[in-house]
Amino acid sequence: MTFLFKIEQAFEIRGRGRVIVPTIVEGHHFKIRPQDPIRLRTPEGAHPRHSHRFCRVLKAGSRMCRMGILLPTEVSEADVPKGTDVWLGQN
Numbered sequence: 001m002t003f004l005f006k007i008e009q010a011f012e013i014r015g016r017g018r019v020i021v022p023t024i025v026e027g028h029h030f031k032i033r034p035q036d037p038i039r040l041r042t043p044e045g046a047h048p049r050h051s052h053r054f055c056r057v058l059k060a061g062s063r064m065c066r067m068g069i070l071l072p073t074e075v076s077e078a079d080v081p082k083g084t085d086v087w088l089g090q091n
Contacts, residue, residue: 001039001087001088002087002089003086003087004022004030004038004086004087005022005023005025005086006022006023006083006084006085006086007021007022007081007083007084007086008021008022008023008024008082009021009082010077010080010081010082012077013070015073016070016073017071017072017073017075018070018071018073018075018076018079018080019068019069019070019071020069020071020080020084021067021068021069022067022069022086030088032069032088036088037088038069038086038087038088039087039088040080040084040085040086041084041085041087042079042080042081042084043081043084046079069086
């Protein structure tokens with residue numbers, strides 16, 4: 001598995017799913033494609049497994065671009081608390 005990022009924020013888009021937003025770390029880059037399997041590890045140690053549907057770039061004014069990752073509708077708020085690690089892969 002490859003570490004991608006920690007979740008900075010998560011929010012729900014009703015009827016579409018839950019969006020997770022990565023923490024930005026200077027100099028840390030990662031690649032992720034639609035339908036790549038991702039694994040989550042919450043700060044409490046839980047390991048729910050998900051595939052994301054697609055990535056979107058979220059931009060507010062002149063601030064840095066952010067990528068949001070849409071997870072399936074069955075992902076709950078408890079599955080993705082702030083600080084959750086996101087890993088690429090199935091192991």
